[in-house]
Amino acid sequence: MAIPKNALIVGGGVFGLSTALSLSRRHPETQITLLEASPTIPNPHGSSVDSSRIVRADYANPAYTKLAAAAIDLWRNTEWGNEGRYTQNGLALVYPDGRPIAKDYTMKSYDNVKQLDEKNVELLPTKSDVLRVAPAYGKEFNVAGGYVNWGSGWSDAEASVRYAKKLLDEEGKVAFKTGEVEKLLFEDHRDQSKVTGVALTNGNTITADLVILATGAWTAKLVDLRGRAVSTGQALAYIRISDEEQKRLEHMPTVLNFATGIFIIPPRNNLLKIARHAYGYQNPKTVPVPGGNGSMQISLPENGVPVPPEGQETFRSALRQFLPSFAERPFVNTRVCWYTDTPKADFIVTPHPTFNGLFLATGGSGHAYKFFPILGDKVVDALEGTLEADLRELWKWPEAKSKDEFEGTEDGSRSGTKGLLLMEELAKMQKNRQGSVL
Numbered sequence: 001m002a003i004p005k006n007a008l009i010v011g012g013g014v015f016g017l018s019t020a021l022s023l024s025r026r027h028p029e030t031q032i033t034l035l036e037a038s039p040t041i042p043n044p045h046g047s048s049v050d051s052s053r054i055v056r057a058d059y060a061n062p063a064y065t066k067l068a069a070a071a072i073d074l075w076r077n078t079e080w081g082n083e084g085r086y087t088q089n090g091l092a093l094v095y096p097d098g099r100p101i102a103k104d105y106t107m108k109s110y111d112n113v114k115q116l117d118e119k120n121v122e123l124l125p126t127k128s129d130v131l132r133v134a135p136a137y138g139k140e141f142n143v144a145g146g147y148v149n150w151g152s153g154w155s156d157a158e159a160s161v162r163y164a165k166k167l168l169d170e171e172g173k174v175a176f177k178t179g180e181v182e183k184l185l186f187e188d189h190r191d192q193s194k195v196t197g198v199a200l201t202n203g204n205t206i207t208a209d210l211v212i213l214a215t216g217a218w219t220a221k222l223v224d225l226r227g228r229a230v231s232t233g234q235a236l237a238y239i240r241i242s243d244e245e246q247k248r249l250e251h252m253p254t255v256l257n258f259a260t261g262i263f264i265i266p267p268r269n270n271l272l273k274i275a276r277h278a279y280g281y282q283n284p285k286t287v288p289v290p291g292g293n294g295s296m297q298i299s300l301p302e303n304g305v306p307v308p309p310e311g312q313e314t315f316r317s318a319l320r321q322f323l324p325s326f327a328e329r330p331f332v333n334t335r336v337c338w339y340t341d342t343p344k345a346d347f348i349v350t351p352h353p354t355f356n357g358l359f360l361a362t363g364g365s366g367h368a369y370k371f372f373p374i375l376g377d378k379v380v381d382a383l384e385g386t387l388e389a390d391l392r393e394l395w396k397w398p399e400a401k402s403k404d405e406f407e408g409t410e411d412g413s414r415s416g417t418k419g420l421l422l423m424e425e426l427a428k429m430q431k432n433r434q435g436s437v438l
């Protein structure tokens, strides 16, 4: 595709910012505007913004392993990883007894990373091997084996979003605007084949030859993604720890247990984060069908809500196993953070199949952050039509699945209960509170 004279990128998370960086560098003649609904970038409610994100090449699919290895090279060896934005502490992928799917993902991932970086990867065939590399974890830890990749690490996600924004400000080639897109604009209301820009909730419009939606978990409100992507809320909690505890835990590898989805990233600034990579909560809302007639029910993000009791209790029981001395400590904060989940966790980086002038860069499915330094280049490759064949195949416009076929992302890495409804689970919190008053 020829890159047009002006382009509008909607969304200031990792997809939008990295696309803005690559597009403005590779196509300096194009006028680029980046529109973000949040008054600030980093957006505290965006999926890209948090204290930490795992940076791993540990994937069952070799295409992601290869891409992640290229991104990790940039985290390690360029400005991207400086000033504490990247820490290479290792990642232990572990599985308990009796969970063949988790073991299968772990061992496929082991084979992939072993080929890539043999000297950094160590098989942990027994529980005592796992406890040897993660000694702070308790003997109660229900684990049968796994492996550790000392070449993986984690990134300070808020700091890196701020860094990308700073680069864009310094380079001065992208105009930033604040505003929320209400809907896409079409050349002809009846025909709706050519997108000409966006209408904002404040009544203004912005026209563009090319609109790139990098709107994460909110995309489903602007384009009909039913059966193709669903927004799921994922649980996060933070615990305050002492200086001594910080010292004890900070050099441990991140431990990711695919059977429960629970992971604990080493703490920074006396804050320990526990998180769950799961099927997540859905939050159904009725909204108009974008570019169509009638209404539809889709899951959309809810900002500023706590993790429901079900999630908090899962964290407590995981802590009782992993790190029993923290199991009863209060959470200083909890957060529901939103994935844009596709059926097989593949991103959606492709022109819209019927709306000319519209391109999607989304579908992060809980694992896009690590690609931040390289993702925009791949998006621009896709815009130009030069994206390598394996990624083009993975990131194409997905076939719509029926409700039965798409109950949750199935890439072998997810766990937990399917079909949890956020508001129903939160209502239990109120009930518990009422119960305790009585």
Ligand SMILES: Cc1cc2nc3c(=O)[nH]c(=O)nc-3n(C[C@H](O)[C@H](O)[C@H](O)COP(=O)(O)OP(=O)(O)OC[C@H]3O[C@@H](n4cnc5c(N)ncnc54)[C@H](O)[C@@H]3O)c2cc1C
Binding pocket: 010, 011, 012, 013, 014, 015, 016, 035, 036, 037, 038, 043, 045, 046, 047, 048, 049, 052, 053, 054, 055, 179, 180, 181, 182, 214, 215, 216, 217, 218, 219, 222, 234, 235, 236, 275, 337, 338, 339, 340, 361, 362, 363, 364, 365, 366, 367, 368, 369, 370, 371
């Ligand atoms: C809890 C959690 C843990 C994760 N852990 C990891 C990890 O360990 N490793 C990893 O690699 N990845 C991880 N991820 C995934 C990764 O963070 C996401 O895939 C990635 O950040 C998604 O980026 P995005 O740009 O699509 O979304 P976002 O960062 O949410 O950006 C989208 C932006 O679009 C804006 N927007 C939306 N709608 C509109 C509109 N109508 N008008 C204007 N602006 C709009 C939003 O305000 C938002 O700022 C995790 C995600 C979560 C939620």
